[in-house]
Amino acid sequence: MAGGGELGGGKSERRGKKGKRKAKKRLGFRLDMTPLVDITFLLLTFFMLTTSMITPQTMEMNVPPEIDEPVEVKESELLTVRIREDGTLFANMAKDTPEKYTLKTLQKYVTDKNIELKNRCIVVLKSSPSAAYGLVVSVLDVLNAAEPDILQGLKAAGINERKRKFTVSPFDKTEDEERIKGL
């Protein structure tokens, strides 16, 4: 490009006059920026391609500590969500017959029941050991997603505090499997 030539050439008469070196403002000074831009673009593309923008998210879980004596709960306040090994979701209150749910309908069901029972609903998640972990997380996600609606519903009912009760419980081979068999 044109820049390189202008820098060095044409000004030889200035050389040798060392005594008269006054800082002269160089008008129209031009620097060739091409190599700079080249390198910068190279580095830019490198960093753009190596950075991963997606940072992992987290989902916090709380499980009750292992204690020997069982905690007594009212069965009428117990909402059980079961995940069968084929990925079907079942939910029921207390001793009712479990019914099939999808992720969407489950959210509504959990929301309704929580508002109905005014904070006393205890959600228990029982997942078959053979169910996919991704599905379990989806169910947890749905339970989390239901929280804002529950809060709103409770507020409408005059309750401003939300006490969330949730636990994960092992899937009993005989009892739980029997209950959702053939549904």
Next chain:
Amino acid sequence: MSKIKKKRLGFVLDMTPLVDITFLLLTFFMFTAKFKSDSENQQKVEIKRPRTTVDTAKLADKDLVIIKVGVDSVLKDTAYYVSMLNELDVVNLRKAMTSLKFPGMDEKTVSFKVMDTVWLGQIIEQARLVNPRASFAIDADKRLRYQWIETAINEMRKKKATTFNFVTEKKM
């Protein structure tokens, strides 16, 4: 007038704004870039994280014990890969596990490959001793059976680590 295209000699383009913006982007990407740590380099498992919508909390970047559950791409076996984020903790955990004679480790191990429940319990206990403030995070592949996660949860429960995180990815 004839409209013959004249070759413009000595054409100069002002590159200053271009360079400005490029440098700005370059510095941005340089500062945000995060390079892979040792433990990520050591493992050969690929983890497809489950996707969630609600949670926006970011994973802590210190005082964390990460339990990865994944399928080894070479050996095709599922195992737990336990690692700690703080470098000092890793050194201490390595010392502790060496004295317990944990199989299949050397002085460079960062991510401990655990195959059975007993060792998983042991390593969780040691991690708790090394850094009592550390929280646990389970980073598992979504296609795995829940059994693997349930076992890990039970082991953590036994060691009184009742609060932990599931590492997920945000749904787009």
